[in-house]
Amino acid sequence: MKVLKMLLRVYTNDFDMTLAAYGSLAGSWIGERFSLPDLGFECARVGSLLIIGGTEEALSPYLDTTATMIVDSVEEFLEYSLLKGAMIVRPLLDTPIGRSMILRHREGTSIEYIERKKKARRILKRVA
Numbered sequence: 001m002k003v004l005k006m007l008l009r010v011y012t013n014d015f016d017m018t019l020a021a022y023g024s025l026a027g028s029w030i031g032e033r034f035s036l037p038d039l040g041f042e043c044a045r046v047g048s049l050l051i052i053g054g055t056e057e058a059l060s061p062y063l064d065t066t067a068t069m070i071v072d073s074v075e076e077f078l079e080y081s082l083l084k085g086a087m088i089v090r091p092l093l094d095t096p097i098g099r100s101m102i103l104r105h106r107e108g109t110s111i112e113y114i115e116r117k118k119k120a121r122r123i124l125k126r127v128a
Helices: 015-026 056-062 074-083 118-127
Strands: 003-012 030-036 041-046 049-053 065-071 087-095 098-104 110-116
Touching (some): 003 015, 015 041, 074 087, 074 098, 074 110
Parallel strands (some): 065 110
Antiparallel strands (some): 030 041, 098 110
């Protein structure tokens, strides 16, 4: 059970402006950029930030989720977190980039956990 990367989430209704602003502020290039049309999102990684763009309606169910952790095994994190009192906000589901879930931990923090597909890593690198 290992956290590979931690990303702080930034939500926006003006994706391109926010992406440019944080890219300039962080002095970083866009690490990855992809769309999740089923959810109505566009996402991009800039340094340790995950910029998530969409309408207020599309973003609303996710605003309590403050971070994303890329992990080696979502199942192991799920089992461990449930034993420590976490609750499932969004159960495991398959996405174009891998398997993900959102958990609310005992103190109230909601975190998305993603186990990425190897194929998705190659696709994201080509898009970036």
